[in-house]
Amino acid sequence: MMSFAPTGQVLEDVAARIAARSGELRREYLARLEEVRRSHPPRRKLSCGNLAHAAAACSAHEKMPVATGSVPNLGIVTSYNDMLSAHQPFATYPDLIKEEARTRGATAQVAGGVPAMCDGVTQGQPGMELSLFSRDVIAMSTAISLSHNVFDAALMLGVCDKIVPGLVMGALSCGHLPTVFVPAGPMPTGLSNDEKTRVRQAYASGEVGRDALLASEMKSYHAPGTCTFYGTANSNQMMMEIMGLHVPGAAFVPPGTPLRDALTRAAVRLSVDAVRAPQGVRGIGERLGPKAFVNAIVGLHATGGSTNHLLHLVAMARAAGLVITWEDFSDLATVVPLLARIYPNGPADVNQFHGAGSIAFVIRALLRGGLLFREIETVAGHDLAAYAREPWLDSGRLAYRDVADEPLEPSILRTIDNPFQANGGLALLTGNLGRAVVKTSAVRSDRLALTAPARVFESQEQFMEAFKANQFDRDVVIVVRQQGPKANGMPELHSLMPALGVLENRGLRVSLLTDGRLSGASGKILSALHVTPEAESGGPIGLIQDGDLITIDAATGRLELAVDAARLMARVPARSNSAAATASLGRDLFSVFRASVGRADLGAATFWSEVA
Structure with missing residues (x-):
């Protein structure tokens, strides 16, 4: 215990x-x-015309109560x-x-x-x-x-x-x-989560086709x-x-x-x-x-x-x-x-x-x-x-x-004196790459830290192209940047998870570093998320190059790039493809949001000046 x-x-x-x-x-x-x-007490200062509009669609016996505030x-x-x-x-x-x-x-x-x-x-x-x-x-x-x-x-x-x-x-x-x-x-409850994950990874590795994947997903969300x-x-x-x-x-x-x-x-x-x-x-x-x-x-x-x-x-x-x-x-x-x-x-x-x-x-x-x-x-x-x-x-x-004094199923729920782990399911990382968060509760205890060379991508699509071309044969920190709130609204990157899971199943040690999000469905891959400052704001993540050694250590809270500061600052920052963020499906209407949004660690909100 x-x-x-x-x-x-x-x-x-x-x-x-x-x-x-x-x-x-x-x-x-x-x-x-x-x-x-x-x-401004409700209804008390509204004019008769205001009140008539508010009650116009009410039923006959509700019109006057709504209008009078009784x-x-x-x-x-x-x-x-x-x-x-x-x-x-x-x-x-x-x-x-x-x-x-x-x-x-x-x-x-x-x-x-x-x-x-x-x-x-x-x-x-x-x-x-x-x-x-x-x-x-x-x-x-x-x-x-x-x-x-x-x-x-x-x-x-x-x-x-x-x-x-x-x-x-x-x-x-x-x-x-x-x-x-x-x-x-x-x-x-539909298809088990383990089976859903298995089919997703099988599809990512080409073992099953789209028909099998669609059938699995429709049994899960049904x-x-x-x-x-x-x-x-x-x-x-x-x-x-x-x-x-x-x-x-x-x-x-x-x-x-x-x-x-x-x-x-x-x-x-x-x-x-x-x-x-x-x-x-x-x-x-x-x-x-x-x-x-x-x-x-x-x-x-x-x-x-x-x-x-x-x-x-x-x-x-x-x-x-x-x-x-x-x-x-x-x-x-x-x-x-x-x-x-x-x-x-x-x-x-x-x-x-x-x-x-x-x-x-x-x-x-x-x-x-x-x-x-x-x-x-x-x-x-x-x-x-x-x-x-x-x-x-x-x-x-x-x-x-x-409720029962003891959990009805100890594989799902535990008491304070017998928890699944002694500390919470989230960790804060800090270092010369800025700040990030990790969902530790889904990661095996022997997978909470990794030091490995970086492989850098500017989009999910770039990574998937490299994955399909079988370009990964060693331990790696996958860096996917230009995914922060200012760059493109900070999308979730779940489409990466099946492919990253396939790489781990092949025996590689893999981690993800991104200024984007994964949310509550963050899987078993060690993932440093919400990196702040983001690349679009000049954060160090925008200076990482292929082969740079990166340490992600959720146990000690470290997020480090093994490149000295002078050499790092001499590099040219990565640039975002801002045109892609306004190309279609309503994204052009949100340029004011991208321009005014605050940092991830301050809530990534558009309403307020940043308060640290």
Whole structure:
């Protein structure tokens, strides 16, 4: 059994550091919320014409309540579309929410929709260059949806990668409103993750054809609901639970079930209760303080969550007037153990994780170990322990019960005193190449470090051409640069993973170094991601040449290029192909985003000046 001595002091130190670092920024943010609440109460200052427009499409018995403000009016912001499996279930939610609102003496209206693009569809395609920027578009769309100022509270319907962080950022721009996040749940388990990986690698090496690959993929992604691996989408749902923005236990209940409907109805009840709270309304901006964000980082480490959240959590916090850094992630990783093995950290999918005890088990374990702040404001109250129980239907009514004391499947979930590894699933690297992050939870312990010659590529396509030409016969650090936010929007590079896996299966030691992303589906290849400064901003990654010796060491946090500084600075930096980033599929409209986007370690956001 692995010994581990938990301590909450690091959590206290990090939260205090965030509060001190944020200082005036947070005070200004909270003052702005109070001023909006004072000077622009919902509907109170709207003209009769304004109100008539807002109520025009309502049913006869709802027109006057909406126009006069006599009852709470809930704004629904939805990411529904029926191309994206995770968001297709939201088609039925507005009617359910409106029905429940009526039973609670309230009204509800769809305030607006936000775009929800699918990284699974755009992987390796030009559209992926818009993926990260879509988060900021979603934030702006959310703000527009709520800008009519006719809502007393908001419900956010979203699940996937950039959608939930964008909804959080947008909601925080109207942070005076109580806000509940409402998920849809995962699709049923399909083809096993191990078999899916095997077929992908067989296709990459030419052993099977496209027909076999397509059949495999369609068995994996086959029904409404979230993809079942533990990528950014499902990491989002974990975070919404552990930050107290969900109805407790809502994250991984399947769509189209009575329990899912009961949880959605409960979101309405909690929203109405928040508006009618006798102690006064508390908005999402006031609820999400330093301790909530520390809890989110702890949950990310404990479950081996997505590297994308080293971008998204930083940006979400900044929207709340808080400044968190990659050092905060790194410090928390030293005390938070890995308690879950979910693909790509292990063979289980999120349905199996949910059946083994789910987030409730993880939260209870972390609370018992002093590794979460228990007393934080949540939509369900002031005690995170409410999220350490599992929901069920008792004679058709939503109820809660304790989870098992021991994990039902120790290959998926563990307790604090017997973790899968003693520290968190993410690591920060620093050195003369800048800063980068590694998802360590999916990498074998004997593969956490590599020193090898570089092979440099300016695109995924260049690497794939070299792979298909069998140009790799020795240990190598694959450098794929010009993939940062300023260069081309920082696309995910998942199309590299099957080929890199093939090289490792051939007995080579392989690592990836990139200023791009891989996200929660980062595989078993040691990958240094989000390299900052990026090549397009003059970062040292743009000076690497074929054959340079590079060290990537996730165990010690080193990221080093074995070239002396004088020789390095004499080199001519690599240049990006900026024309490719504006060639087609809407990318030309995002030049202003590429020009204004901030550094990866500051959240890669387009809204704010950089705050270190």
